[in-house]
Amino acid sequence: MKIVVTGTRGIPNIMGGVETHCEELFPRMVQRGYDVTVIRRKSYVKDCLTEYKGVKLVDIDTPKKKSFEAIVHTFKAILKAKAQGADIVHIHAIGPALLTPMARLLGMKVVFTHHGPDYDRDKWGMAAKLMLKLGERMGTTFANEVIVISEVINDILVRKYGRRDCRLIYNGVPEPDCCDYDEYFKELGIEKGKYILSMCRFVPEKNLHHLVEAFSKIDAKGCKLVLAGDTDFEDDYSRKLKAMARENRVVLTGFVKGQKLHSLLTHTRCFVLPSSHEGLPIALLEAMSYKLQAIISNIPANLEVGLPYENYFQTGDINALVEKLQKNIDTPYAHTEYDMSEYDWEHIADQVDEVYKILIP
Numbered sequence: 395m396k397i398v399v400t401g402t403r404g405i406p407n408i409m410g411g412v413e414t415h416c417e418e419l420f421p422r423m424v425q426r427g428y429d430v431t432v433i434r435r436k437s438y439v440k441d442c443l444t445e446y447k448g449v450k451l452v453d454i455d456t457p458k459k460k461s462f463e464a465i466v467h468t469f470k471a472i473l474k475a476k477a478q479g480a481d482i483v484h485i486h487a488i489g490p491a492l493l494t495p496m497a498r499l500l501g502m503k504v505v506f507t508h509h510g511p512d513y514d515r516d517k518w519g520m521a522a523k524l525m526l527k528l529g530e531r532m533g534t535t536f537a538n539e540v541i542v543i544s545e546v547i548n549d550i551l552v553r554k555y556g557r558r559d560c561r562l563i564y565n566g567v568p569e570p571d572c573c574d575y576d577e578y579f580k581e582l583g584i585e586k587g588k589y590i591l592s593m594c595r596f597v598p599e600k601n602l603h604h605l606v607e608a609f610s611k612i613d614a615k616g617c618k619l620v621l622a623g624d625t626d627f628e629d630d631y632s633r634k635l636k637a638m639a640r641e642n643r644v645v646l647t648g649f650v651k652g653q654k655l656h657s658l659l660t661h662t663r664c665f666v667l668p669s670s671h672e673g674l675p676i677a678l679l680e681a682m683s684y685k686l687q688a689i690i691s692n693i694p695a696n697l698e699v700g701l702p703y704e705n706y707f708q709t710g711d712i713n714a715l716v717e718k719l720q721k722n723i724d725t726p727y728a729h730t731e732y733d734m735s736e737y738d739w740e741h742i743a744d745q746v747d748e749v750y751k752i753l754i755p
Contacts, residue, residue: 395754396429398475400468401486401507404434404453406446409595409624409649411676412486412509415565417446422743424448428750431478433471435463438626458627464489465525469496476500481754488512488526491533498536503753506537508547508560510673510695516598517631531555539749544674546694561749566739567679575657582645584618587727589645590719591662591681593622593655596632599671601691601710603635608715610642615723620645622658659684664722670709672696679737685729689718701732 397420403410405417420430424447431450437458443451452474456467468490475483475497483497484505489512497504512518513526534540534551540560542548551557579585590609594600602621609619621644625632639646650658659665665681665688672678672695679699681688690696691709707714735741 395427395482395750396478396480397423397431397482397484397750398471398478398480399430399432399484399486400471400475401464401484401490402432402434403438404451405432405449406443407440407651408434408438409626411565411673414676415507415509416486418566418568418739419743419746420449421447422739423746423750426743426747431475431480433467433474435467437463465492468493472497472500472502475502482750485533485537488530488533490529491537492525492529494533494536498538504537505539505541505749505753506533507541507543508533508551508673509543510547510671511550514599514671516670517629534560538753541746541749544695544698546698547673561745563742563745563749564736565674565676565679566737566742567676567683567734568739570659570680570683570685571653571656572660572684573653573656574660575653578654578657579661582620582647584620584645586661587663588616589618589620589662590664590666590722591620591622591658591686592666592668593658593677594667594669594675595623596621596625596635598631599669601668601670603638604668604710604712604715605666606635606638606642606644608712608719609644611712611716612720612723617663617723618643618645620647620658620662622647622650622655624649659686662686663727664689664719666715666719667691667696668707668709668715669693669696674698679734682732683734683737685731687722687728687730689715689722 402412402416434453435456436453454470456463482503485491486507487509491506494504513523534555534557541563542560543565665686667690688705692706
């Protein structure tokens with residue numbers, strides 16, 4: 395069975411939750427006997443790969459414009475899928491799902507994975523929000539099968555569109571790779587167990603400016619704040635955030651993966667996610683896999699993970715975040731055990747396998 399994947403910037407080592415999801419999932423689908431091709435956006439690709447762990451990679455030119463790059467890429471990807479004789483087009487995210495009817499008209503089955511209501515993100519203007527809502531409607535209405543990554547999203551689709559057969563398949567997280575990278579820590583100027591970590595894209599809805607402001611108000615006792623991530627499109631928000639971070643001596647790593655990221659996760663005393671919008675945050679799941687103490691906003695997607703009450707704070711309440719950070723700094727460094735069985739990638743791949751086999755027995 396031939397599967398063509400679109401809606402992602404690409405794999406491997408490309409920043410983003412959907413990208414991480416696809417990088418983990420589709421090599422496992424190859425192991426289950428599928429012929430998988432991921433269509434990548436050439437402007438994000440830093441390698442010359444044509445294959446990754448058995449997944450075929452095809453690069454397509456698209457304009458790097460956040461307002462319409464996804465839809466142009468998806469249009470070209472669907473045409474490529476038809477030319478390659480795809481049995482199933484697997485579309486990720488609501489923006490690309492706008493073209494679900496096109497894939498159906500071309501005779502292909504469509505699986506749509508809804509990663510979150512992106513129209514709630516602060517970065518989008520009114521016109522973009524309307525198109526994203528239309529994309530959600532088109533994907534939910536016309537896809538043969540719809541996958542949601544959280545009950546929160548499932549409830550949205552039942553309430554808004556009456557679709558009650560969506561399949562809940564959580565995001566996953568790989569086994570932690572606990573490691574040391576002393577040279578990297580020296581480069582960053584940080585010490586093991588003496589920093590707080592957040593990792594995400596530098597976009598308004600992640601509320602990193604709240605985290606920097608809150609950290610500036612605590613008695614850090616020699617601990618530092620590390621922000622691991624960057625932005626796809628440098629804009630006023632990302633520039634102001636970076637300037638604010640530097641003014642407060644926050645450590646900015648840029649986009650990191652592999653041993654650098656694993657070492658940061660291994661030795662941080664706490665993970666913080668203050669965002670106002672998430673689908674089901676892979677960054678949080680990854681932090682949990684490293685047994686990290688966590689301080690996270692009380693949005694529905696974060697609440698669904700089911701951490702203890704004391705891990706949450708009211709979204710946007712900087713004083714509450716200050717209190718949580720100070721309490722963590724004042725408490726001895728420790729790890730926390732979590733039940734990660736729901737987020738095992740092999741189990742998730744088995745669930746996606748079942749969805750594909752329904753469409754193409």
